[in-house]
Amino acid sequence: MNARTDIPRFASMEKAISALRPAEPVYCLHPEKFKVAAQRFLDGFPGDAMYAVKANPAPQVLDLVWAAGIRHFDTASLGEVEMIKTRFPEAICHFMSPVRIPGHARVSFERFGVTDYVVDCDFELDKLIAETGDPGKLRIFVRLVTQLGGALLELSSKFGTTPDEAAALLKRIGKLGAQPALTFHVGSQCLSPFSYAQAIEIVRRTLDKAGVKIAALDIGGGFPGPYTNNDVPPYLWYFDTIKEALATLDLPGMPIFCEPGRALIAEGLSLITQVVLRKADRLFINDGTYGSFDELTLPGFNADYPNRVFTVDAKGRALPLPGAPRPFRVYGPTCDTLDVLPRPQMLPEGIGPGDFIVFDAIGAYSVAVRTGFNGFYPDQWVQIGN
Numbered sequence: 570m571n572a573r574t575d576i577p578r579f580a581s582m583e584k585a586i587s588a589l590r591p592a593e594p595v596y597c598l599h600p601e602k603f604k605v606a607a608q609r610f611l612d613g614f615p616g617d618a619m620y621a622v623k624a625n626p627a628p629q630v631l632d633l634v635w636a637a638g639i640r641h642f643d644t645a646s647l648g649e650v651e652m653i654k655t656r657f658p659e660a661i662c663h664f665m666s667p668v669r670i671p672g673h674a675r676v677s678f679e680r681f682g683v684t685d686y687v688v689d690c691d692f693e694l695d696k697l698i699a700e701t702g703d704p705g706k707l708r709i710f711v712r713l714v715t716q717l718g719g720a721l722l723e724l725s726s727k728f729g730t731t732p733d734e735a736a737a738l739l740k741r742i743g744k745l746g747a748q749p750a751l752t753f754h755v756g757s758q759c760l761s762p763f764s765y766a767q768a769i770e771i772v773r774r775t776l777d778k779a780g781v782k783i784a785a786l787d788i789g790g791g792f793p794g795p796y797t798n799n800d801v802p803p804y805l806w807y808f809d810t811i812k813e814a815l816a817t818l819d820l821p822g823m824p825i826f827c828e829p830g831r832a833l834i835a836e837g838l839s840l841i842t843q844v845v846l847r848k849a850d851r852l853f854i855n856d857g858t859y860g861s862f863d864e865l866t867l868p869g870f871n872a873d874y875p876n877r878v879f880t881v882d883a884k885g886r887a888l889p890l891p892g893a894p895r896p897f898r899v900y901g902p903t904c905d906t907l908d909v910l911p912r913p914q915m916l917p918e919g920i921g922p923g924d925f926i927v928f929d930a931i932g933a934y935s936v937a938v939r940t941g942f943n944g945f946y947p948d949q950w951v952q953i954g955n
C-alpha cells in the first residue's frame with residue numbers, strides 16, 4: 570500500500586504545532602512507532618498476531634498496521650469484517666466475539682470466507698452451525714474464563730466458560746465435524762506476564778478434561794501500553810513467559826495466535842490539544858472524556874497518557890514550555906460536569922490559554938469510542954515523520 574497523500578505531514582511535533590496552531594484537537598500518526606510495535610510481535614511472539622480492530626478502526630490507523638506487516642485481524646463484528654475485507658482483500662479475518670447478532674456469521678462465512686469463530690455456550694454453537702451449514706470448514710474456538718487480576722480491565726465476567734463446560738463444548742465441536750480450538754483473554758492493560766502462564770495452565774486442565782486435540786490456541790490480547798502510573802514490564806518477559814507456558818502443553822506445531830489491540834497501536838498516535846481557559850489550578854481544554862479520553866474514566870483504569878506541553882513564542886515557533894510540574898484538574902469542552910479527566914495531570918506551573926498539551930500513546934480506545942456529544946468531534950489528522 571502506498572503512503573497516504575491526503576494527510577498533512579510534518580517533520581516533528583514542534584513543526585506541526587507551529588504550522589497549524591490548532592484550535593481543534595489533532596491526531597498525530599507516527600508511522601515508525603507502528604512499525605516498531607508490529608515488529609515486536611512479528612519477531613517475538615511464537616505465532617501470528619491478529620490486530621484487534623476494535624482498539625482503533627480509523628482507516629489511517631488500519632493502513633499503518635497493514636503497512637507494518639500485520640495480516641491477521643480480530644474482527645469481532647460483521648461491520649469490522651466488512652471494513653477489513655473491503656480495505657485489504659487479502660487480509661485474514663477471524664470473527665473473535667463469542668456472541669454474534671443473528672445472520673452475521675452467515676454473511677461473514679458466505680460473503681467474506683471467514684472460517685474462525687468463537688463460542689462460549691451451546692446456544693451460540695448451534696446458531697453458528699445453523700447459519701454456516703458447513704462445520705467441516707470451521708475452526709471453532711471455545712472462550713475460557715480467566716479471572717486472574719493482572720489486568721486493569723477484566724474481560725472474563727461477560728464472556729467465557731469454565732474448563733468443565735469448555736471441555737464439553739470442545740467434544741461437541743469435534744463430533745459436529747469442525748476443528749475445536751481454545752481462546753481466552755487475560756484482560757486489557759495486563760501488567761503481569763504471569764497471567765498468561767496462569768491462563769495457559771487453565772487451557773492445560775481443560776484439555777485434560779476434554780481429551781480432545783485442539784487445532785489452535787489463541788491467547789487473546791491484553792499486552793499493555795506505556796502509560797504513566799503503570800509499571801509496564803518489557804515485552805520480552807511476556808513472550809518468554811508465554812513460550813515457556815506453551816511448552817507445558819506439549820502440542821508442537823499447533824497454530825498459536827494472539828489478539829493485541831492496544832499494543833499494536835497505542836504508541837503510534839499522539840493528540841494535540843489546546844488550553845482554552847485557566848482558572849487557578851483548573852484547565853479547560855478542547856477535548857475530553859466524550860472525545861478521546863473516555864478510557865481514562867473506566868473503573869479500575871488508573872493509568873494516564875504521558876504528556877508534553879508546548880507554547881508558541883513571538884516568532885510563531887513552538888517550544889517546550891518550561892516550569893516545574895504541578896497538578897491541574899483538566900476539563901473537557903462539553904457542558905457536562907463529568908467531562909473532566911479523572912486524575913489531576915502534572916503540567917508546567919506556567920501553563921495557560923493558547924498553550925498546547927500533547928498526549929502521547931493515545932492510540933487505543935480513544936478514536937474508537939469518541940462521540941459527537943455537544944457538537945465536539947475530534948477528527949483532524951496529521952502525520953509526524955515518515
Ligand SMILES: Cc1ncc(COP(=O)(O)O)c(C=O)c1O
Binds near residue numbers: 830933
Ligand atoms: C476478544 C478480544 N480480543 C482482543 C481484544 C484487544 O485487547 P487489548 O487491546 O487489551 O489487546 C479485546 C478487547 O476488548 C477483546 O475483547
